[in-house]
Ligand SMILES: Nc1ncnc2c1ncn2[C@@H]1O[C@H](COP(=O)(O)OP(=O)(O)OP(=O)(O)O)[C@@H](O)[C@H]1O
C-alpha cells in the first residue's frame with residue numbers, strides 16, 4: 055500500500071517557484087527522511103501534504119485515497135508549534151482531545167510518551183523551548199496516527215529527548231505508522247529512517263534505502279557540499 059504518492063507537484067509563492075514538478079512515493083511502514091538545503095522547500099512540501107497551503111498543480115494521494123478521517127489519521131509537528139501561553143500543557147492538548155473525540159487517557163499517554171506529563175499543569179508561558187517541542191510531539195501522536203510528519207522535531211531537544219524521540223518513532227513505526235522525518239541532524243536521520251530523499255531545486259532528486267555503513271552520514275553530508 056502506498057501511504058503517500060505525489061505526482062508532478064508544483065507550488066510557487068508569488069512568482070517564485072519552490073516545488074517544481076515533484077514526484078515521490080512513500081510506502082506504508084516506511085520511515086522516510088526528507089533532507090535538503092535551507093530554503094529547498096521541505097516545510098513547504100510538508101504544509102502541502104497537510105493541506106495547510108494550496109498547491110498550484112499536481113496530485114497528493116494519501117493511502118490510495120482510503121483515509122477515513124484525516125484529522126485523526128494524520129499527525130504532524132510543523133516548524134513553529136503554536137500553543138496558548140495562558141493555558142496549561144494539558145489544557146492545550148484538551149483542545150485536540152475534544153476536536154478529535156479522544157479521552158483524557160489519550161492525552162496523558164501522549165504526554166507520558168514524550169516525557170512531559172510532569173508539566174501537564176504548568177502554564178505554557180513557563181515551558182522551555184524543548185518542553186514546547188515535546189508538547190508538539192505529544193499533540194502530533196495523540197490520536198496514534200497512521201501517518202506522522204515531523205518537521206525539525208529535534209529542534210530544542212536535549213540529547214535524552216532526542217533518544218526518546220527515536221524510541222517513540224520506532225514504537226509508532228512498529229505499530230504500523232508511516233513517518234516522514236525532516237531534519238538537518240543527519241546522524242539522527244540515519245538512526246531513525248529506513249529510507250531518505252534529497253530535496254533540491256524543487257524536486258526530490260533521488261530516494262534511497264538507508265544503509266548501516268559508517269559512511270552513510272558522510273554520504274548524506276556530501277550532498278549539501280557539492
Ligand atoms: N509563506 C511564504 N511566502 C513566501 N515565500 C515563502 C513562504 N514560505 C516559504 N517561502 C520560501 O520558499 C522557499 C522554501 O522554504 P521552506 O521553508 O519550505 O524551506 P525548507 O526546506 O523547509 O528550509 P529549512 O531547511 O530552512 O527549514 C524559501 O525560499 C522560502 O523563502
Ligand SMILES: [Mg+2]
Nearest residue numbers: 096097098133
Ligand atoms: Mg523547513
